[in-house]
Amino acid sequence: AQKVTQAQTEISVVEKEDVTLDCVYETRDTTYYLFWYKQPPSGELVFLIRRNSFDEQNEISGRYSWNFQKSTSSFNFTITASQVVDSAVYFCALSEATDSWGKLQFGAGTQVVVTP
Amino acid sequence: GAVVSQHPSRVICKSGTSVKIECRSLDFQATTMFWYRQFPKQSLMLMATSNEGSKATYEQGVEKDKFLINHASLTLSTLTVTSAHPEDSSFYICSALRGGTLGETQYFGPGTRLLVL
Numbered sequence: 001a002q003k004v005t006q007a008q009t010e011i012s013v014v015e016k017e018d019v020t021l022d023c024v025y026e027t028r029d030t031t032y033y034l035f036w037y038k039q040p041p042s043g044e045l046v047f048l049i050r051r052n053s054f055d056e057q058n059e060i061s062g063r064y065s066w067n068f069q070k071s072t073s074s075f076n077f078t079i080t081a082s083q084v085v086d087s088a089v090y091f092c093a094l095s096e097a098t099d100s101w102g103k104l105q106f107g108a109g110t111q112v113v114v115t116p
Numbered sequence: 117g118a119v120v121s122q123h124p125s126r127v128i129c130k131s132g133t134s135v136k137i138e139c140r141s142l143d144f145q146a147t148t149m150f151w152y153r154q155f156p157k158q159s160l161m162l163m164a165t166s167n168e169g170s171k172a173t174y175e176q177g178v179e180k181d182k183f184l185i186n187h188a189s190l191t192l193s194t195l196t197v198t199s200a201h202p203e204d205s206s207f208y209i210c211s212a213l214r215g216g217t218l219g220e221t222q223y224f225g226p227g228t229r230l231l232v233l
Contacts, residue, residue, distance in 0.1 A: 037224075043207055045160075045224040091159065102148055102213040102222055106159045 003027060004094050006107035013082050013114055021077045021110045023092030029053075031097035034068065034075045035104065040088040048090075051075065082114045118144050120212050122225035129200055130233055137195045137228045139210030145190035146212035150222065151183075154207040166193040200232040 005024045013019045025034065036048040049059065051068050059066045063080045079086050089111050093104040119142040129135050139149055147168045152160040164185055165173040172185035184196040193212075197204055207229050211222040 035221075042226075043209075043229070044226045045209065047221060047224075050221055103150065103162055103165065104160075104211075104222065105162070108159045 002107075003105050004092055004107035006092055006110050008110045009108070010111040010113065013112070015083060015114055015116050016081050019079050019082050019086075019112060019114075021079075021090050021092075021112070023075045023077065023107060025073050025075065025092070025094045027073075027094060027096050029096045029098050033095040035091075035093040035095070036066065036075075036077050037091045037093065037106075038088045039091060039109070045091075048077075079112070082112075084114050084116055087112055087114045118142075118212075118214055118223040120210065120223045120225040122208075122210055122228050124228060125226060126229045126231075128231045128233065131201050132199055134196055134198045135200055135230060137197075137208055137210075137230075139193045139195070139212070139225050141191045141212040141214075141223070144212070144214050144223075146193075146214060147190060148213040149187060149193040150211045150213070151185065151193070151195050152209045152211070154209060154227075156207075160209060163195075197230065200230070202232045205230055205232045 003026045011019055032053045034051045038046040038048055049066055056068050065078045067076045089109045091109045092107040095104050121140045123138045127135055149166040151163045153163050154160045162175050163178045166185045166187040168187045168190050174180045182198055187193040207227050209227040211224045213222055
């Protein structure tokens with residue numbers, strides 16, 4: 001069963017618009033980690049954030065922000081004032097404590113296309 | 117930050133041949149490494165967990181006799197695709213878990229694109 005759901009297949013925006021990527025996860029563990037990765041056309045994964053299940057504080061890093069809500073099992077990602085360089089596939093991933101620690105279960109990914 | 121390399125970055129081979137892909141942690145020791153596979157326009161799927169000095173643990177549906185994994189040292193894991201066929205063409209990505217302690221972030225390699233003709 002899919003444990004990480006990224007319902008948005010592709011999002012197209014014009015530069016400077018904000019874009020929010022949804023991520024819904026499913027786990028019975030009380031201890032787990034959530035991640036976001038960016039994959040540009042080159043293919044190399046770029047780590048963006050890791051959040052543990054006990055830390056629900058939202059986080060902001062430059063134009064990036066994350067909203068973690070355990071009540072809805074969601075870990076959404078917002079890019080503010082998007083730029084063309086933000087065009088990539090973004091993956092949300094889950095790592096569970098009861099599984100082999102470190103194994104990542106990825107969502108299907110959301111393709112973000114930012115046009116000038 | 118921690119660096120993980122993969123070699124080769126691209127490989128083209130004929131059907132029926134074997135291909136070896138190396139994954140190295142350059143500045144840290146990794147007791148655990150992971151191998152993922154990504155088909156075009158799809159997500160990353162974990163193939164196996166590679167543990168130094170022991171047999172790899174394969175995910176359901178991954179043929180262990182076809183995808184041979186050897187983690188002979190704390191900085192090197194290899195994936196050998198034996199008797200490769202066109203359907204094995206994919207993007208193979210490794211990752212290394214630094215120190216193996218709880219919550220350590222995985223460090224991903226740049227990936228290897230395999231094309232089997």
